[in-house]
Amino acid sequence: MKNPENRFRAALKAGRQQIGLWNTIGGNTVPEALAGCGFDWVVIDTEHSAVEVVDVLGALQSMAAWPWVSPVVRPAFNDPVLIKRILDFGAQTLLLPYIQSADEARAAVRAVRYPPAGIRGVAGMTRASRYGAIDGYTATANDEICLLLQVETRAALEAIESIATVEGVDGIFIGPADLAASLGHPGNPGHPEVVAAIEGAIATLKSLGVPSGILSLDEAFVRRCMELGTTFTAVGVDLALLVSGVRALRARFSA
Incomplete structure (x- = not known):
């Protein structure tokens, strides 16, 4: 058995637009349901949610029934121990938050790669290797890992070129909420200064x-x-969609 192609990474390299959704509700049912909704990618978020690392395994298994959607996992931090576990669960694309410098970007690259290119620990019986069924998984895994880094502070914006051009970085995600707070406008990502910073970052990356x-x-x-120019663009969050839908329903039955 061959190591599966990372369709998300291939689409990024081809410049194809991919529309995504955020999964913050834990368990297996919601990720499975979201995977069948037609989005190109769904983020399993463990940073700003009650989803724990071990829950990622079940979410990935549930989403596997829908082969056209690419799961993207966001660890809570740029931590090689967290990264190693999530990769062993079979995640091929990671979104790492709060990257502040090229050195942190290089550390992230090392964390997702097996030696000699990195420091990812080697284990045989993991879901990533299909429990040993993928021929030469350890030798080929690096080729299909996709690494996305979040730039979400003033300092990170100032270093965006050096972060983005680190070898092994596949894409840069701009975090509007944290960026707004860092720029002095907490809770207001629509502030003109924040919007200008985001638009400038997109232009730089392009x-x-x-x-x-x-x-x-x-x-x-x-x-x-x-x-x-964004080419991996997320347009909704499961919990926000749930709450807005329920509120709208209640409003239709208000006096």
Whole structure:
């Protein structure tokens, strides 16, 4: 058996737009249901959710029934121990938060790669290797891992070129909420200074030939980002969609 192609990574390299969704509700049912909704990628978020590392395994297994969707896992931090476990569960694409420098980017690259290119620990009987069924998994795994890094502070923006051009970085995700707070506008990602910073970052990444991504619930803004050049673009969060739908339903039955 061959190591499966990372369709998300292939689409990034081809410059194809991929529309995504955020999964913050734990368990197996919601990830499975979201995977069947037609999105290109779904983020299993362990940073800002009650989803623990061990829950990622069940989510990945549930989503595997829908082969057209690419799971992307966000660890809580750029930690090689967390990264190693999530990769062993079979995740091929990781989104690492709060990257501040090229050195942190290089550390992330080392964490997702087997030696001699990195420091990922080797284990045989993991879901990633299909429990030993993939021929030469350890020798080929690095080729299909996709590494996305989050730039979400003033300091990170100032270092964006050096972060984005680290060998082994496949894309840069811009975090509007944290960036707004870092720029002095907490809770206001629509502030003109924040919008200008985001648009500037997208333009910089486009000039470097590095794929860029974003999450926004503002449909007009997210379409603007796509026009400017984002190619992995998340447009919703499961919990936000649930709450807004329930509130709208209740409002229709209000006096």
